Amino acid sequence: MLVGSAMWHGDFLFLLQNLVLKDFRVRYRNMSLGVFWSLLNPLLMMGVLTFVWTKIVPNPTIKHFPVFVLCGLVPYSFFNVAWVSGTLSILENANLVKRVPVPREIVPISAVLSSCLHLGIQILLLLLMVLGFGLGINIHWLWLPLVWALEIVFVCGLALLTSAINVFIRDVRYVVESTLLVMFWLVPIFYGFENIPQRFAFVYELNPVAALIFALRSILLHATQPHSSTLLKLTVVSFAVFAIGWVVFRKLKDSFYEHI
């Protein structure tokens, strides 16, 4: 009989909060300019992409290009940072995983949530840009917390999946990095839903990052409610990925100890 009575009687949410806070502090204490660095990257990318797609290869169908492109960049850059740090989290926190009997799920989840401060600052930048371009606040902004929450659920699911597999096959991080490189082009960052041929549109809607971008543009640029089919797909795919990640993680976590 194989019994491991892994019992941890603690407060999961309190611990999660502490671990997230720890990451924030470690990351921002050693940066003299602090949050400035969270803003620099999206602003630079926004500038470059705006230059390329309005001066070099102009696309006159898109209005307010800087805001349009930022609606794509902010979700993508969160996805990028959070997924990579989530994937590496189990190995990077080996001293925690091998020495403290906490539920291991908390490690990748806290890694993803730690990227949310970064995300919060960028969302603020995005909203300021929206106001700066005179687009104004509308009632559909109430959808924003929901669509972002779904995105976080999705990335947590992916992080659970890849962080667990990465323990056994260390190349997974490179697969993740290559996927992200390809995703930069396949996610509608500098082109819109209208540019996508009909037969590929379905695939785009099944990608939660793309779906989030469509939703953000409906809400912020067009002041309309996001398509209910987009929202539905975003919800279903996000929770499905989370469920898969959770199940795989649970299956693999018992042998982490021997492989780290």
Add this chain to the structure above:
Amino acid sequence: MAAIVFKDVSKCFRRHAGRQLLRHRLAHLLRPSPGVAPFYALRDVSFELQPGESLGIVGPNGAGKSTLLNLATSLCLPDAGSVHIKGSVAALLELGSGFHPDLTGAENVRIHAALLGLNRRQVKERFESIVDFSGVRDAINEPLRTYSSGMVVRLAFSVAVNSDPEILIVDEVLGVGDQEFFAKSVTRIKELRRAGKTMLCVSHALATLESMCDRGLWLEHGRVQRIGPVHEVLRAYRESAPSQGQG
């Protein structure tokens, strides 16, 4: 019911020699190599510990002492046999594991307490007594990297004993503190024992072990060489290897 039950526990590690890359997996799929002989860290280890008892584990390096503690902490699962633990566990397995050098002592105390399972209210209530016990109050708001290793142990130990565990597991970390703190720790452990806590500890300091534990377990090459009252086990152990008898 017993606090800790090990029943015919074996734990083996396959020496994969770092073969964790995709090509190793593929190579293995195409042409299964005979593999490396498994290494048994523990073999058929059985014992029971009733609540309030304390067990001191001795044995040479590589005998499986730390593996046994890791199994008791539920950090890994046995390959055969079963391990049952009843009650909350606080384990001190390694000097300041989970501590971050860039955070202050106070921040590390809070994180460590949460890792051991304390909730917000408990952390708030016990924070002062943790700091008092550790004796590093003057430096509590300094980053941990400015601490000496003795100070880190003081802090880690202080959190563990103040987390009020039902089972305390200690792996040879007490030796780092100075005499005064050492004496204080031994006193606290004896208090916990009087309060009915269960303890599992590994040490090469046999005299200390003898004063803190009532039962002893001598491991040799992953097998139980002897188990019984601590005096008997330690006497036998000392006689087998006279050079190890100090402490």
